[in-house]
Amino acid sequence: MIYIGIDVAKDKHDCCILGPDTEELFQVFTIRNNRDGYGE
Secondary structure (H helix, E strand, O other): OOEEEEOOOOOOEEEEEEOOOOOOEEEEEEOOOOOHHHHO
């Protein structure tokens, strides 16, 4: 199972993706709450 955590805020969303053994599959990343951020 893969776990995804998203901290939703007004200006940005911070995301974390963990594997089955709580290993970090991707570095924590931020999505800006604007057109460019969603375009990424």
